[in-house]
Amino acid sequence: MRNIATLLLLGGLSFLLLVITGGLLFGNPPMLIGQGIQQAAPTEVGAANIVTAVVLGYRGLDTLGELSILFAAATAGGLVLGSTRGRSGRPGGFILRTGVDLLFPLMLVAGLYVVMHGHLTPGGGFQGGVILAAAFFLPLLARPQESLDHTWLSVIEALAGSAFIALGLAALFEGRAFLTPLFDHGVLGALVSSGSLPLLYLAVGLKVGAELASLLVRLSADDEGAS
Amino acid sequence: MNWAIGLVMFVGAVGLSVIGIAGMLMSNHLFRMVLALAVAEAGANLLLILAGYRWDAAAPILLPGHSTQAMVDPVPQAMVLTAIVIGVGVQALALSLVIRVRQHYATLDMRVARQRMQDALDQAAGVVPPRSQEGPAGERPLPAPTRTIEAGGPHD
Numbered sequence: 256m257r258n259i260a261t262l263l264l265l266g267g268l269s270f271l272l273l274v275i276t277g278g279l280l281f282g283n284p285p286m287l288i289g290q291g292i293q294q295a296a297p298t299e300v301g302a303a304n305i306v307t308a309v310v311l312g313y314r315g316l317d318t319l320g321e322l323s324i325l326f327a328a329a330t331a332g333g334l335v336l337g338s339t340r341g342r343s344g345r346p347g348g349f350i351l352r353t354g355v356d357l358l359f360p361l362m363l364v365a366g367l368y369v370v371m372h373g374h375l376t377p378g379g380g381f382q383g384g385v386i387l388a389a390a391f392f393l394p395l396l397a398r399p400q401e402s403l404d405h406t407w408l409s410v411i412e413a414l415a416g417s418a419f420i421a422l423g424l425a426a427l428f429e430g431r432a433f434l435t436p437l438f439d440h441g442v443l444g445a446l447v448s449s450g451s452l453p454l455l456y457l458a459v460g461l462k463v464g465a466e467l468a469s470l471l472v473r474l475s476a477d478d479e480g481a482s
Numbered sequence: 483m484n485w486a487i488g489l490v491m492f493v494g495a496v497g498l499s500v501i502g503i504a505g506m507l508m509s510n511h512l513f514r515m516v517l518a519l520a521v522a523e524a525g526a527n528l529l530l531i532l533a534g535y536r537w538d539a540a541a542p543i544l545l546p547g548h549s550t551q552a553m554v555d556p557v558p559q560a561m562v563l564t565a566i567v568i569g570v571g572v573q574a575l576a577l578s579l580v581i582r583v584r585q586h587y588a589t590l591d592m593r594v595a596r597q598r599m600q601d602a603l604d605q606a607a608g609v610v611p612p613r614s615q616e617g618p619a620g621e622r623p624l625p626a627p628t629r630t631i632e633a634g635g636p637h638d
Binding site for chain 2: 258261264265268269272273276277279281282283284286288289290292293297303304305306308309310314317318321324325327328329331332335336375376377379381385443444463467470473474
């Protein structure tokens, strides 16, 4: 009975979604705001990556809300899982240890590159932050005894979040709206360009990296403690 | 030809969402429900990206000398970036809750965990669970979990 009701719901849902999407013109989006942003973004924000211009330039407040949602999820995860106990587990094999030693600096460089070029190329603080978190989680797979220091992760996370809000408040002191990009736009496509967007993305990258790294450490530690 | 490609894309995106919701509704395994949630999110994100697609257009990144080129809509891409990050947070929280459920009730099956939770509540309230009358005397209604509920309390 329950399965029949579920199947009816799913059939109706897929029918509804297909009818709605059937009305969309594939390949010819009817939205005009995207075209307007494409026209205005190079002169108003100065970022070559228009997605970054939308995320940090036009909708910076939404990004702050997104960061706070991620912060709330990480905090709630830490609350549910509790503090990490002493980690146990055998160290990884030779191939794992050597591969981690080889990969760690490369992933660090790749993550920082993605973060710092967020306003020029595909990528940005969120994507680069995830790469950084993975880079700091890899050594724990090879050597489970050495745990990451949670104090440092919390300090980095707090400083990055405060820096994001401080950059937003600095715009208020200049008489503009909260989180308006500061400084000169510079040359379109140069590494140091588009005002304060690279600084904002650096703060986002560090915050996301620290949060995800501490979350991964907690999850893996509790997984070992359960069995 | 073009409408056929669009049809395949849209059916794929809607199908992913519906498969994910079906997995969440019809599965009894908690970890599979989290995975189904991830699949449903992927379908929704794909639908958003498709809504901003434009034929013969480049990615919304300005290159020197290509300033007049047509570009896909950047707004849905920014929304999907937000949605992916929030999805990761939700999945991490769900996984930590699943880990706690497994530690308390030693199972990931939702029905078994619900039964054991009911038994534990009945025991704590001093109510004898009805099915213990049919069992042999002295039988424990709960199989021993890996960690007792008291050890997982707030002082832990």
